[in-house]
Amino acid sequence: MSGGRRKEEPPQPQLANGALKVSVWSKVLRSDAAWEDKDEFLDVIYWSRQVIAVVLGVVWGVLPLRGFLGIAGFCLINAGVLYLYFSNYLQIDEEEYGGTWELTKEGFMTSFALFMVIWIIFYTAIHYD
């Protein structure tokens, strides 16, 4: 971890099923936050992907955005936004978490399924109801 600018922080409490307490989310937007607990950071990545999936599913369903472009757009935005977040904004050492691919994979398929459900529901409701 490129921890030169990182401050020491007490370990953050975490619920057993991976859900995070509010204090963890307060660290998310701080570029100098320390992430001692690797599982905690992976959970942030995981749940962030779910939030992106919901937002994109609603937007794509309302527009509507159809076809492979919608799916490709989701994949690019989901992977790209989080890559920029952990690579450029937080500047974490990806090797500590198993590499960029492991971070990209974290929660991707579940978020994809959630995106598809939201997209289909909104598309059906608004454009075929």
Add this chain to the structure above:
Amino acid sequence: MSTMFADTLLIVFISVCTALLAEGITWVLVYRTDKYKRLKAEVEKQSKKLEKKKETITESAGRQQKKKIERQEEKLKNNNRDLSMVRMKSMFAIGFCFTALMGMFNSIFDGRVVAKLPFTPLSYIQGLSHRNLLGDDTTDCSFIFLYILCTMSIRQWIMIPGYGAEAVLNAWRFGLLILLSASHLRAVRFLHCNCLKLHKYHFFIVYQHLFVIQEHK
């Protein structure tokens, strides 16, 4: 609200209910038993101990140290195996329940378009997304496709805290595997009788099995 959108919402609701049912069955058969709680605590304690030992060990560590670690790893492996055996009970129960439930829902929603897909699925996915539907419009969505997507996305919100999402997911996957296997056998028989090419459909069913199994860690 049109019938189609009502069906869409109903399937989401069914997915939530079946997820809760699976979680409930697993809690009754597995999570609340003393044996499971004891084994889980033991596995967690041993994992932490082993991790700490591996961090402190150096390359020049003696043979005795390395043998000790090997013994601890073996013990951990045995406990993990016992834990899996305890979870197996719920997997069978859920698999049996799901096979019955899915048979019922399949017949209720047979031939009904439950949603419109905003994309045209790949040909080997159409076997699932256009299952038992009339017509050639491949953007028509069948019950099973929407149900699978809903379950994959909803399960994460319904896990009982502290009891291992993996166990419940494995149980659900097992149930879906039984359903798909049964469907696969019927499909293979149907296709064989009609002298159609099997390889595309067969690949899809196998892929579906693998996808479901390896979807989540």
